[in-house]
Amino acid sequence: MRDRTRSTLPPGGNAGQRRPPPWEALSRPPRSALPSPIGPTRRSFLTTLAATTLPLPALAQGFAGMASDAEGFTLPTPNPTFTFPQDHGPHPDFRIEWWYITANMTAPDGTPLGLQWTLFRSALAPTDGTGWNTPQVWFAHAAVTTADSHRTAERFARGGIGQAGVTPDPFNAWIDEWHLSGPDFDNLRLAANGTDFAYDVALVATAPLVFHGEGGYSVKSEQGQASYYYAQPSYDLSGTVTLPSGTIEVTGHAWLDREWSSQPLAENQSGWDWFSLTFDSGEKLMGYVLRHTDGDPWSVGTWIDPDGTATPLENGEFLATPLTTTDVDGREIPTEWHVQTPSYGVNLTVTALNPQAWMDMSVSYWEGPVTVQGSHSGVGYLEMTGYD
Amino acid sequence: MIRAGLQALLSHWRRNPLQLFTLVAGLALATALWSGVQAVNSEARASYDAAAATLGEGxxxxxxxxxxxxxxxxxxxxxxxxxxxxxxxxxxxxxxxxxxxxxxxxxxxxxxxxxxxxxxxxxxxxxxxxxxxxxxxxxxxxxxxxxxxxxxxxxxxxxxxxxxxxxxxxxxxxxxxxxxxxxxxxxxxxxxxxxxxxxxxxxxxxQAGSDLSRLTDSFHLNLTAFGLLGFAVGIFIVHGATGLAFEQRRGMIRTLRALGMPLTTLIALTVTELLIIALVAGLTGTALGWLVAAGLLPDVSATLEGLYGARIAQGLSLRPEWWLSGLAIAIGGTAIAASGALYGIARMPILAGSRARTAMTTRGLRGLAIASAILLAAALLLALFGTGLAAGFALLGCMLIGAALALPLILRAVLTLAESRAPTALRQWFWADTRAQLSGLSLALMALLLAMAANVGVSTMVSSFRATFTGFLDQRLAADLYIVAEDGDALEAFLAPRDVLIRPVMDTDTRLAGLPAELGGARVSPIYTDNWEFLSETPDLWTRVETGEAVIINEQLSRRAGLAPGDTLAITPDLTLPIAGVFGDYGNPVGQAIIGEDLFRQLHPDIQPTRFGLGTEDPAALREALVNEFGLAPAAITNQAGVKALSMSIFERTFTVTGALNVLTLAVAGFAILMSLLTLATMRLPHLAPVWALGLTRRQLGRLELARAVILAALTALCALPLGLALAWVLLAIINVEAFGWKLPMFLFPLDYARLGLLALAAAALAALWPAIRLSRTPPADLLKVFANER
Structure with a gap:
């Protein structure tokens, strides 16, 4: 999950300090694209508009407002039954949904790289349709991270006009020319282009899907906020990454998260720290901690055996403590963590490959590859929200 | 001591309220003109920005x-x-x-x-x-x-x-x-x-800037030039007033220094005093500028909308950038105007005499002559070798200031000559006395010179533009009726049996010589051959265009791409034609090339003309036939007279704006003369008393004063005329070409100049009237006192 995490949508902020609306982004092309969007005195109305009244889960209080009312939107219920491939497609009657890929890769010379690709769907109303006025908004983030560079891009689209969308069979998730597509969910091709980077990689699944929480029903708080959440953590990856220095062949493995909900976070949850770790032993650990403005954090996790067998962790089993923080444009971001799950003998130091992997998007957050040392060694991805 | 010092300094103004008024009013007027024009400009630009931001254009x-x-x-x-x-x-x-x-x-x-x-x-x-x-x-x-x-x-x-x-x-x-x-x-x-x-x-x-703002820049340029000149005129007044105030306070300053006030304190106090005055005047001026802008804006926006299609909001909003700039310029202007006086205080020996120096020294004159010669030489060099808009403006500045500095020298020479030719002692005295007054009046006269030159220059430019444009309209609007018809073929079939010249309007946007341009197609007929005039042409021009053997281009394309008749122009990658002629195309921002109709249709078969110009002996009958028989909507027919009237009404608006600014600058200059004469009046009693004692009546003296002002103004006006014409030439032949790519022919308007001259004389006479009347009513006792106080 990015479950919650992601669910929350990218940015988050402490409940205490009101952050600029995550959706600011909506109104704006990526910053790099626009030297000066409009005069400083007149912000694009979108910017503010988006900020003030987005019904998106993203806005109310708590991290990105995920605890907002779910008027008319369907809420997740326990004991879900998923139907595939249909459930790989969109669920327009839920407020928020994403297709989230992170990958740890290596160049032929052993240089580590990470990539991210996320397609978000955000519903303004629980209906779908065709035409400009369809109340579904799509946006996407892509990034390539190396030890000394972090390149990002962002796209926006309305639903209903064909600029972005997801079809389950054959699977195709696209926005503009970016796409994650293939004959089925086990064989996919992922491509995205930014102004200064691009990637085009093939993904082949080597294990079954993993359902987090109770069979894919993932609870985010004691009040019962929840989402539907499953993952494919075992893709073999091969393809190319283009950087200003040239195009390189890469291999590695990718982790895909699928999650949708209508109100994933409680109001007093200010952000989360999410880890997806792949150990050299073939075992995997997904765990995240939801930080609260009042009281103890809520932790969620799943232990995944090499054959794909998943075991949910109880609240409190997954522990993550910051060891080192890094100044990222004036924000104190924990970039080295002590991660423990005693029931599985896990006692790790998790270190960011590039501490400056800040996603400076309409909704901003930290996301980047990490290396793992200690009781287990390996690689993974770390996502942190609510540090604005 | 600081307080006492400030009190002593300020007491001067209490005793000379008129001087204080001159200073504040002059500065306020200058600021008003400047900030008024700025307000209009920034309002207009804000409107374009809004339009550009809306469209993402440019x-x-x-x-x-x-x-x-x-x-x-x-x-x-x-x-x-x-x-x-x-x-x-x-x-x-x-x-x-x-x-x-x-x-x-x-x-x-x-x-x-x-x-x-x-x-x-x-x-x-x-x-x-x-x-x-x-x-x-x-x-x-x-x-x-x-x-x-x-x-x-x-x-x-x-x-x-x-x-x-x-x-x-x-x-x-x-x-x-x-x-x-x-x-x-x-x-x-x-x-x-x-x-x-x-x-x-x-x-x-x-585009680097939107078309709109490039076009309207010409208009803003004129307004800004006017605002700047108005301000310069005002600064001359302020310089005069501060200079006088410091001259008269030399005694006080010497006393203060002698009493032990340090020089730095004294200068700081003086600066404080000036700052207070500048702030008061700046605020007043900005408020006045607001009024000026509010008065001008409707006409300016009408002009811009008519001329360029730029839409400007009618309301004026209080933008910090212009009122702050108004204040800044008031303070900056005071600093410039007073810097000489401050320098004088700093250098004044404590024990120097307190006598105010009123006569212009030979050394001062030589300095003026040198400065003026340098500036005029620089102007000449810039005119000969300068390129670019900035050089054009530098040329304007050097020329105007150089000429203004030369004015006292010229006037002095003329007065000396007149004195030597004077038949009677009285006249001899009159000329000599006039010359003696020059130093006191020279700043006001320079202001008058600049105001008049600006008026001559700008009105020449605007009138030349109008004259050129009228001729251009005659050429371009040669057809009698303009119609819009969806089905061009049906229209042509309908008109075929009638004796009508048809000019389909065919054009498309393209790139020529690497620049964005329009390509037009012309059906050669008397509509073109009888009316179009060329800046340069080759024989058989229209025949060659008609047969598709040649192309004609507008002046913009010719200048930007360096093309002339005899050169060739690639119309498409596969088609290159010789250039047969260059035509004037005023007001159009882009280059244009015109080829024959057949060739145009061949290149762009998809473009079907829907607009037509029709030439006929009887426009009314044709109009009726088109409406009743062909079924054209009356709204789709425009007659030429209507289009011309519309175009000309736009120019009337331009004139309203120009006229208003003319009157304002002249008023400022008149005010400068009035104030100079008033301040001089009291100082002049010692000069006049002996003449009075020799038998001249006070009334006669008053009349002589009036005559003096008018003669000086007339001489200044004579100098202003060539300067104004030079200004107009620079605007038309240098600035316009640099800014917009076409050169406007210059026309002379002697009647306008005569009227302007009379206006200037009237302003000077009006300004001199009050001091003259005051003089004629000076109690004899005051005149007698002069002898009693003789040092």
Missing amino acids: RYDQLLPRAGTSLPESRFIDLRRAGWQVGPVLEGELENGLRIIGLDPLTAPGGMGPVTATDDLSLPEILAGGLVFATPKTADRLPPDPGYRVITDPAVAPGTALTDIATAQDLLNEPGRITRLIVSDSQPLNRPPLAEIAPDLIRQPA
């Missing part, structure tokens, strides 16, 4: 259909799916002329443009459609419709309603259509070339 490249006026919105999706970061725009006009612009806020590179966010608007609402943004005035023109909600927003360009693309499609009844695509500045890697994915679209590059 800042971004655009993709336009190669043919037709719109394209299906699926082309937008195609381009996005190929990686091109573009945003769709649908633009059109409602029946009442209101412009509707629809954007997709999620993909438009500039978002929703200038629309300001408010609390009760949300993105979902906008995306859901049905919100229309417009200024309150524009909002009134939107037809009432329950299908949308109007949000008033002053930042939207006037006459334009901004809305979501879906709503625009509804309003304009263009479902599924867009008119163009805005191309974002930042594009991803791996994008296929446009020719591969959208050969039906043409990319129009962003």
Whole structure:
């Protein structure tokens, strides 16, 4: 999950300090694209508009407002039954949904790289349709991270006009020319282009899907906020990454998260720290901690055996403590963590490959590859929200 | 001591309220002119900015259909799916002329443009459609419709309603259509070339500045030049007043120094005093400038809209940039004007005599002569070798200031000559006394010189523009009727049996010699051959154009691409034609080339003319036939007289603005003369008393004073005329070419100059009247006292 995490949508902020609306982004092309969007005195109305009244889960209080009312939107219920491939497609009657890929890769010379690709769907109303006025908004983030560079891009689209969308069979998730597509969910091709980077990689699944929480029903708080959440953590990856220095062949493995909900976070949850770790032993650990403005954090996790067998962790089993923080444009971001799950003998130091992997998007957050040392060694991805 | 010092300094003004008034009023007037013009300019520019921000024009490249006026919105999706970061725009006009612009806020590179966010608007609402943004005035023109909600927003360009693309499609009844695509500045890697994915679209590059602002720059340039001249005139006044005040306070300053006040304290106090005065005058001036701007704005906006189609909001808003600049310029002006006086204080020996120096010293004159000669020489060099707009302005500055500095020298020479030729002692005294007064009046006279020269220069320029443009209109509007007809072939068939000359209007945007340009097709007929005049031409021009053997180009293209008759021009990659002639094309920002109709149709078979000019002996009968027999809507027919009248009315507006500024600058100069004479009046009693004692009556003395002012003004006016003409020449032949690419022929308007001269004389006489009357009523006792006080 990015479950919650992601669910929350990218940015988050402490409940205490009101952050600029995550959706600011909506109104704006990526910053790099626009030297000066409009005069400083007149912000694009979108910017503010988006900020003030987005019904998106993203806005109310708590991290990105995920605890907002779910008027008319369907809420997740326990004991879900998923139907595939249909459930790989969109669920327009839920407020928020994403297709989230992170990958740890290596160049032929052993240089580590990470990539991210996320397609978000955000519903303004629980209906779908065709035409400009369809109340579904799509946006996407892509990034390539190396030890000394972090390149990002962002796209926006309305639903209903064909600029972005997801079809389950054959699977195709696209926005503009970016796409994650293939004959089925086990064989996919992922491509995205930014102004200064691009990637085009093939993904082949080597294990079954993993359902987090109770069979894919993932609870985010004691009040019962929840989402539907499953993952494919075992893709073999091969393809190319283009950087200003040239195009390189890469291999590695990718982790895909699928999650949708209508109100994933409680109001007093200010952000989360999410880890997806792949150990050299073939075992995997997904765990995240939801930080609260009042009281103890809520932790969620799943232990995944090499054959794909998943075991949910109880609240409190997954522990993550910051060891080192890094100044990222004036924000104190924990970039080295002590991660423990005693029931599985896990006692790790998790270190960011590039501490400056800040996603400076309409909704901003930290996301980047990490290396793992200690009781287990390996690689993974770390996502942190609510540090604005 | 500081307090006592300040009190002592300020006491001077209490004893000389008139001087204080001169200082404050002069500075305030100068600031008013400057900030008024700035206010008008910044208001106008803000309007263009709003328009440009709305349209994304100028800042971004655009993709336009190669043919037709719109394209299906699926082309937008195609381009996005190929990686091109573009945003769709649908633009059109409602029946009442209101412009509707629809954007997709999620993909438009500039978002929703200038629309300001408010609390009760949300993105979902906008995306859901049905919100229309417009200024309150524009909002009134939107037809009432329950299908949308109007949000008033002053930042939207006037006459334009901004809305979501879906709503625009509804309003304009263009479902599924867009008119163009805005191309974002930042594009991803791996994008296929446009020719591969959208050969039906043409990319129009962003312009450094929008067409609109480039065009209107000419107008703003004139206004700014006027504002600056007005300010310069005001600074001369201030310089005179501060100079006088310091001269008269030399005794006080010496005393203060002798009493032990340190020089630095003294200077600090003086600066404080000046700062207070500058602030008061600056605030007053800015307020006055506001009034000036409010008065000018309706005419300015009418002019700009008529001339260039630029729409300007009518309301004036209080922009910090202009009132701050008004204050800054008042303070800066005071600093410039007073720097000499401050320098004088700093250098004054404590024990120097307190006598004010009133006569202009030979050394001072020599300094003036040298400065003037240097500036005029620089102007000459700039005229000969300078290139670029900046050099043009430097030339203007050097020329005007150099000439102003030379004025006292010229006047002195003329007065000396007159004195030597004077037949009687009285006249001899008159000339000598006039010359003696020169130093006191010279600043005011320089102000008058600049004001008059500005008036001569600018009115010559505007009138020349008008004269040229009238001739140009005759040439361009040679047909008698202009009509719009959807079916051109039917129209031609209908007109064929009648004795009518037909001029179909065919043109298209293209690139020529690497520059954006228009290509037109001409059906050669007497409409062209009898009326068009060329700046340069070759024999058999029209025959060669008609047969497709040659092309004619406008002056803009000729100058920008360095082309002349005899050169060749590539019309398409495969077709290169010799240039047969160059025609004047005033007011058009882009280059234009015209080829024969047959050739044009061959190159652009898809362009069907819908606009036609018709030449006939009897326009009324033809009009009737077109309406009754051909079935053309009367609104689709315009007669030439109407178009010309419209064009000329635009110029009348320009004249209103120019005229108002003329009167204002002259008024400032008149004020300068009045104040100089008033201050001189008291100092002059010692000079006049002996003449009075010799038997001249006070009334005679008063008349002589009046005559003196008029003679000096007349001499100044004579100097101003050539200076003004030189100014006009620089504006027309240098600045205009640098700024806009065409040269305007210069015409002379002697009657205007005569009227202006009389106006200047009247201003001078009026200014001298009060001091003269005062003199004629001076009690004899005061005159007698002069002898009693003789030192």
